[in-house]
Amino acid sequence: MSVTRAPRKLYVKSYGCQMNVYDSQRMADVLARDGYVETATPDDADVLVLNTCHIREKAAEKVYSELGRLRVLKQKAARDGRRLTVAVAGCVAQAEGEEIIRRAPVVDLVVGPQSYHRLPDLVARAAVEGRVVDTDFPAEDKFDHLAAPTAAATRSRGAAAFVTVQEGCDKFCTFCVVPYTRGAEFSRPVQKILAEVEDLVAAGVKEIRLIGQNVNAWHGEGPDGRTWTLARLLYRLAEVPGVARLRYTTSHPRDMDDALIAAHGDLPALMPQLHLPVQSGSDRILDAMNRKHGRAEYLRVIERLKAARPDIAMSSDFIVGFPGETEQDFADTLALVDAVGFASAYSFKYSPRPGTPAADSDDQVSEAEKAERLARLQARIDHHAAAFNAATVGRTAQVLFESAGRHDGQMTGKSPWMQAVQVMAPPSVKGEILPVRITGTGTNSLHGALVVANGTAPPRHDGPDRITPADPALPGVPDPAVRAASGGH
Ligand code: 5AD
Numbered sequence: 001m002s003v004t005r006a007p008r009k010l011y012v013k014s015y016g017c018q019m020n021v022y023d024s025q026r027m028a029d030v031l032a033r034d035g036y037v038e039t040a041t042p043d044d045a046d047v048l049v050l051n052t053c054h055i056r057e058k059a060a061e062k063v064y065s066e067l068g069r070l071r072v073l074k075q076k077a078a079r080d081g082r083r084l085t086v087a088v089a090g091c092v093a094q095a096e097g098e099e100i101i102r103r104a105p106v107v108d109l110v111v112g113p114q115s116y117h118r119l120p121d122l123v124a125r126a127a128v129e130g131r132v133v134d135t136d137f138p139a140e141d142k143f144d145h146l147a148a149p150t151a152a153a154t155r156s157r158g159a160a161a162f163v164t165v166q167e168g169c170d171k172f173c174t175f176c177v178v179p180y181t182r183g184a185e186f187s188r189p190v191q192k193i194l195a196e197v198e199d200l201v202a203a204g205v206k207e208i209r210l211i212g213q214n215v216n217a218w219h220g221e222g223p224d225g226r227t228w229t230l231a232r233l234l235y236r237l238a239e240v241p242g243v244a245r246l247r248y249t250t251s252h253p254r255d256m257d258d259a260l261i262a263a264h265g266d267l268p269a270l271m272p273q274l275h276l277p278v279q280s281g282s283d284r285i286l287d288a289m290n291r292k293h294g295r296a297e298y299l300r301v302i303e304r305l306k307a308a309r310p311d312i313a314m315s316s317d318f319i320v321g322f323p324g325e326t327e328q329d330f331a332d333t334l335a336l337v338d339a340v341g342f343a344s345a346y347s348f349k350y351s352p353r354p355g356t357p358a359a360d361s362d363d364q365v366s367e368a369e370k371a372e373r374l375a376r377l378q379a380r381i382d383h384h385a386a387a388f389n390a391a392t393v394g395r396t397a398q399v400l401f402e403s404a405g406r407h408d409g410q411m412t413g414k415s416p417w418m419q420a421v422q423v424m425a426p427p428s429v430k431g432e433i434l435p436v437r438i439t440g441t442g443t444n445s446l447h448g449a450l451v452v453a454n455g456t457a458p459p460r461h462d463g464p465d466r467i468t469p470a471d472p473a474l475p476g477v478p479d480p481a482v483r484a485a486s487g488g489h
């Protein structure tokens with residue numbers, strides 16, 4: 001009688017940015033070759049990976065409290081006669097290294113983002129020996145050694161897929177750990193990106209999201225042996241049959257070149273939405289942050305983007321309470337928010353990251369002041385986001401359906417402007433791009449109704465995902481009067 005061994009189970013929990021979500025998928029893919037299958041719960045896992053984020057304080061602290069809870073899970077597995085191998089990956093792993101095992105002995109393996117292709121070996125060693133640490137920046141290209149997802153894995157991950165095209169950052173903003181945890185900029189070559197995109201589309205993916213810490217600084221080798229720009233890559237990807245939508249994130253204002261801005265006007269598949277972090281509206285603070293651009297330069301980039309694609313929805317990141325930030329500096333940030341009218345934005349209290357220049361500044365802003373400024377900034381951001389969303393009510397938008405919705409019978413998808421839309425629709429719409437009449441706004445999402453092509457409410461479109469010229473004032477375009485009144489730059 002032969003005994004077949006049950007497949008070993010893997011649970012990966014992701015924190016932080018989209019790069020980590022992508023990395024978690026690659027980790028699952030590379031371990032799948034060793035017979036690991038993903039499980040939806042940590043309770044029956046043989047290997048548990050926490051893919052961590054180090055960008056802000058709370059993110060790392062959350063990891064340590066999660067590791068505390070995992071001690072109990074590991075003890076329970078041991079009582080059941082199983083060994084649970086706990087791995088910490090991501091930027092906390094890179095930044096803290098062995099310190100993690102010292103502080104949390106429950107951890108068997110610490111692995112930095114550049115070593116994921118070595119996971120099968122590392123996990124095998126950790127399962128036997130425990131206490132394995134690999135935070136090297138190896139010479140080999142990890143992408144060459146990472147496994148491609150199977151078509152089934154791709155299908156289970158939905159109609160919008162991430163593709164990492166670039167990693168690392170050479171900008172060295174004075175508050176940021178990324179250049180230290182993710183290392184120097186690296187761009188993947190065009191052929192490798194194309195092959196990955198073609199596989200994804202063949203498995204049913206409709207929307208490709210190119211990701212990188214500094215994605216618009218991408219400069220990869222083309223098939224012609226020349227260095228291509230991100231704009232050129234986007235034009236090429238737009239030609240791939242089946243690529244209905246393209247997005248890219250996260251971009252730096254300094255790297256928004258003319259060709260990339262023009263691509264937003266030229267390529268219907270390039271969605272009218274861009275995340276362009278500015279961090280502050282004050283020239284003095286932008287300078288202290290080593291952002292390499294001023295307020296006027298940022299506003300000019302947005303003006304040019306809007307000239308190329310008038311309905312483009314802008315989003316951004318802000319830091320409040322950077323060392324030395326005065327009330328006037330903060331007022332400049334609020335004015336910039338009003339001038340642009342962001343469709344959405346993230347805002348954070350400055351958190352000193354060990355090893356970064358700003359952490360040593362003796363000009364730190366008090367916690368109370370940071371909290372107070374954050375609340376005021378978030379109120380301004382919410383105001384503009386609500387106005388942006390309200391402006392889409394009554395319109396018809398193309399929605400890419402991604403998953404089941406909040407309530408029974410609902411499906412949820414994304415508008416071209418990256419808004420979540422809840423719609424009463426059968427599960428069969430999953431993976432489809434369909435016209436939806438936006439009927440109202442809710443908490444964090446819009447409500448809409450499928451436009452049925454029965455003659456009563458035909459969708460009017462002038463191209464993929466474009467709104468009709470007959471539509472009223474475009475969302476995301478601030479009233480010029482508001483811009484003039486609050487610009488002040
Ligand atoms: N403190 C607060 N926010 C930070 N971010 C990056 N580093 C810090 C820090 N030390 C924010 C920036 C960045 C986003 C990903 O995280 O706004 O754009």
Ligand code: SF4
Nearest residue numbers: 169171172173176178
């Ligand atoms: Fe960090 Fe600045 Fe690089 Fe963005 S551009 S990853 S904020 S150093």
